[in-house]
Amino acid sequence: MDLDAIQQIFFQECEEGLAGMEGNFAALRAGDRDAETINGVFRCVHSIKGGAGAFGHERLRAYTHQYETLLDLVRNGTLDLTSELLDLVMAAFDLLADHVAAARDGDAVPDDATMLHRLSAATGGSIAATAVAAPQEAPAAPAAASSDDFDDLMAMLGEVAPALAEATTAEASTDDVAASVQVAIDSWRLTYRPTANAFDHGAEPLLLLRELSLLGGLVTSCDCSTLPSLDALDPEYAYLYWEVSLPAYVAEDDIRAVFEFTDACAISLERGPIAGAPAAAEAPAVPDVMVDMDALLASIEIPTPEAKVEPVETQPAAAAPAVAPVAPPAATPSAAPAAMPAADDARSASKTAPAPTAQTIRVDLDKLDRLVNLVGELVITQAMLAQRLSEKDLGGTPELTDLENLTRELQESTMAIRAQPMKTVFSRVPRIIRELEGETGKRVRLEVDGEMTEVDKTVVERIGEPLTHLIRNAVDHGLESTEQRIAAGKSPEGVVRLSAAHQSGRIVITVADDGKGIDRARVRAKAVERGIMHADATLSDEEIDNLIFAPGFSTAAVVSNVSGRGVGLDVVRKNIQALGGRINIQSRDGMGSSFSLSLPLTLAVLDGMIVTVGAQTLVIPLGHIVESLRPTDDVLNRFGPDGSFLDVRGAYVPVLAIADHLSIVDAERDPKKAVLIVVDGDQGQTALLVDSIQDQRQVVVKSLEANFQALNDVAGATILGDGRVALIVDVDSLTARGGPARGAMAKAA
Amino acid sequence: MTAKTILTVDDSPSMRMLLRIALTDLGYSVVEAEDGVHALEKLDGLEPDLLITDINMPRMDGFGLISEVRGQGRRGLPILVLTTESSDEKKQRARDAGATGWIVKPFHPDKLATAIRRVLH
Secondary structure (H helix, E strand, O other): OOHHHHHHHHHHHHHHHHHHHHHHHHHHHOOOOOHHHHHHHHHHHHHHHHHHHHOOOHHHHHHHHHHHHHHHHHHOOOOOOOHHHHHHHHHHHHHHHHHHHHHHHOOOOOOOHHHHHHHHHHHOOHHHHHOOOOOOOOOOOOOOOOOHHHHHHHHHHHHHHHHHHHHOOOOOOHHHHHHHHHHOOEEEEEEEEEOOOHHHHOOOHHHHHHHHHHOOOEEEEEEOOOOOOHHHOOOOOOOOEEEEEEEOOOOHHHHHHHOOOOOOEEEEEEEEEOOOHHHHHHHHHHHHHHHOHHHHHHOOOOOOOOOOOOOOOOOHHHOHHHHHHHOOOOHHHHHHHHHHHHHHHHHHHHHHOOOOOOOOOOOOHHHHHHHHHHHHHHHHHHHHHHHHHHHOOOOOOHHHHHHHHHHHHHHHHHHHHHEEEOHHHHOOHHHHHHHHHHHHOOEEEEEEEOOOOEEEHHHHHHHHHHHHHHHHHHHHHHOOOHHHHHHOOOOOEEEEEEEEEEEOOEEEEEEEEOOOOOOHHHHHHHHHHOOOOOOOOOOOHHHHHHHHHOOOOOOOOOOOOOOOOOOOHHHHHHHHHHOOOEEEEEEEOOOEEEEEEEEEOOOOEEEEEEEEEOOEEEEEEHHHEEEEEOOOHHHEEEEOOOEEEEEEOOEEEEEEEHHHHOOOOOOOOOHHHOEEEEEEEOOEEEEEEEOEEEEEEEEEOEOHHHHOOOOOOEEEEEEOOOOOEEEEEOHHHHHHHOOHHHHHHHHHO | OOOOEEEEEOOOHHHHHHHHHHHHHOOOEEEEEOOHHHHHHHHOOOOOOEEEEEOOOOOOOHHHHHHHHHHOOOOOOOEEEEEOOOOHHHHHHHHHHOOOEEEEOOOOHHHHHHHHHOOOO
C-alpha cells in the first residue's frame, strides 16, 4: 500500500471525524458542557493535525495547531465556553472542513488569516499561564554508604561500562581510542545522568552511550559515588552517571539529538579541555579490566546463601544492569508478587469493560461491488433455473422455494453491506443552516429525525446535492423573515424538519418548513409570465405547486445569494429521478411546505415494468410510470400522418412509439391495438406505445457501458429468467429527444 | 532470530498503517491496538519488546495506558510516546506516567529508527 492510499484513508477519517462532530456541536449549542463532548472535538482536531503533519499539509497542520490550542484551553477549563466563544469554535470548525477538503482535492488552501488571528486573540494571554513548564530535576541520589570491597568492585564496573560501550563500535580498536583521546584534548564534555527511576521507565543508558560512541564519543569516567553498599542497593535504581568526552568536530546538535527523545536524564554539555586527564589516559587499559571480570565476580564473597551470582555476559547489553545479578535476594522476587495482583486487577477490569464501539472492517468498494454483482448473477441464474424447472413441471418443489428464499436473503444481506446511514448526509446540514442564518438573517432551528435510516451508499453519495438545494430553498423561500413571523404571530425562530424513514421498500426523505407555504397566486402568475402554462388553464392546487419544478421557474423577487445559484428545483427533480426516485410537495397556506423524496434503497435493483415491443422485451422503470391504459378512440387525437395525442382527463399527452426510437421492427404501431404507458419525464408526460405488458417486478441492473457500450435511450440492461437480455429504457432521454408527435405539436403551436 | 515485537497504539488507522509500514521495513514485527483499553487487552498474554503509543485516544489515553502498564509491573518495557505536542507539560506528564521517551509527529522513518535504537536492544 502506498502513501497515497494511506492518505486517502486519512481523509476518510477526517470526513468521518468532522461529520461526527456535528452532534457534539448541537449538544454544546444546547448548553451541554460535558467534558467528553468538548474532548471529542479536541480529539477530532488533534487527529487531523497529526495526519496533516504526517502527510505534509503544512497549512492545515498550522491551522489545526492554532485551533487545537484554543480547544485545549476550553477543555482544561482555562477558558469558559461562552456562546461567543462557541460561535468562534464552530466557525473555525467550518473552516477546518474547508481546509481538509482543499488538502484532499489539492485545491487552493482557504484564506485562514482572519480566523487564525481570531483564534490566537481568543487564546491570547491564557497561553502564557499554561506554558510554564514544570521544572525538571533529577531526584537526588541517596548518599553513598561505604563498604570497601564492594566500592572497589563498583569502581571496576564503572570502568567496564565505558569499555563495553566502545566494544559495540566494531571498528573501534585500541589505537582509535588512543587517537580520539588525542583529539579530545579540546573537545565536548558531556555529563549524562539518568534519572534515578530510569529503569522503571524502560530506559537503558547503555544504548545512549552506544549512540554517543558512534558519534566518536569516548566515555572518560563513570561516577559511582552514589552507589550504596550491596545490602542497601536497589537493583532497579539508576545510581551511575557518566562523563563523556566527544571530539570537537562533532556538532552540538548531533550530541543533543541523542537525548532529544527523552528527558529521563540530566545532561550538561560544555566545551573545553578534559578535566582529569588521568581518566582519559586510563581508558586504553580498560579491556584488561574486562577480561578480569568473571574471575573478579567469582571471587566475591556472597553475603547471603540464597543469592546467586550469574556470570556477567560479555555483551554490551549487560553493562548497565550489571548490578542486578548481585542484588540482595529480597528485591526482585518480592517486587514480582506485589505487582501481580495489580496486573490481574487491571486485566479483569479491561475484560469486564465492554467495548462500546461497533466492530467495523474497511473493505475496498471494488470488492464489495464484485460481490453485489455476483449475487446479482446468482439471482438471475436462480430465476432461470426456476423457469426451466417449471417448464418441466417441477416448479413447485420445496427445494426450489428454499433456494428462492435463500437467494433473496443473500441479496438483501449483500445490499445491506453497502447500506449507510443517512447520518453521513444529514450531519452536513447544520453547517448549511448556520451559513444560511448568516446570509439571510433568519433564525432557524433544525430538527432531524431518522438519521440512522440506512440506504445504499450510492444513494447516500448522490442525495447530498438535491437535499442541500431543498434545505436552501426551505430557508430562503419557505421561511419568512423574523419580522414577518412575529407579525404573523409565529415564533421568531423558523423550523426546518429533516427526516428519513423506510416506507414499503423505499426510503422517504422529507424536508419541511413551518414558513408561509407556497404562494399559489404568485406561482401561477410567474408560470404564465414564463410561458409555462396558459393564462386560462384550470389547475388544481397540487398542479400549481408542481409548477415550481418546471425548468426555468424561479419565484424569488430578487435572485438571492442563497437559492439563486443558476439551478432551479427542476434540477433537483431531475437528480432525484436519475436515482429512480420521485418528489412530492405538500403545502399549506401560512403553515409551511413539505418536500418528500421517495427513493429506492439500492440502485442495483430496479422496480420495473416488463413490456413487449415487437420481438424485444424492454423494462420501463416504475418510478417514471404514471399509468398504463389501452386507449379508445375518444381519448386519442391524431395529428398529421403518424402523430397522435392522448387525452388524459383534459391534458394532451404526446404518444411516442418506442419501436421508432430503438429501431425495433414488427412492433405494433396502432395505438388502439397497443398499450400506452404514461410516463413522467423531464419534458412532462409522454405516452409510450408498447405491444403488451408482461410483468411488473424487480430486476438486477447491469451496466451496458461496462459490458457492451453506451446506447442512446437505454439506461442499462437486465437478464431475464429465460436468459435473454432486456434493455432498460432511459425515460428522460427517450422523451427529451421528442418524437414526431412532439414535433407535430410544435408545428401546430 | 525472531523479530522483535512492537505494539503500536493509535486511534487513527492511517497512523497505525504508517507505523506498521515503517516498523516492518525496519524488521520489526508489529501488533496494533486502537486505544488504551484495546492495548491492555492485547498485552494480556503478549510480551512486546517495545510499546509505541499515541496520547489522545478515546476510552483510555496514552497516559492512562502507560500508568496501567507500569502498574502491571512491566517496568523494563520501553515505551515511546507518539506526540504532536512539543509542549513540555505533555512530555512531563508522559514521563511521570512512566514513558521512556517520545517521538514527535510528524516523524521521518529515520527518526523513528533512531528513537527505537535508543530504547531497544
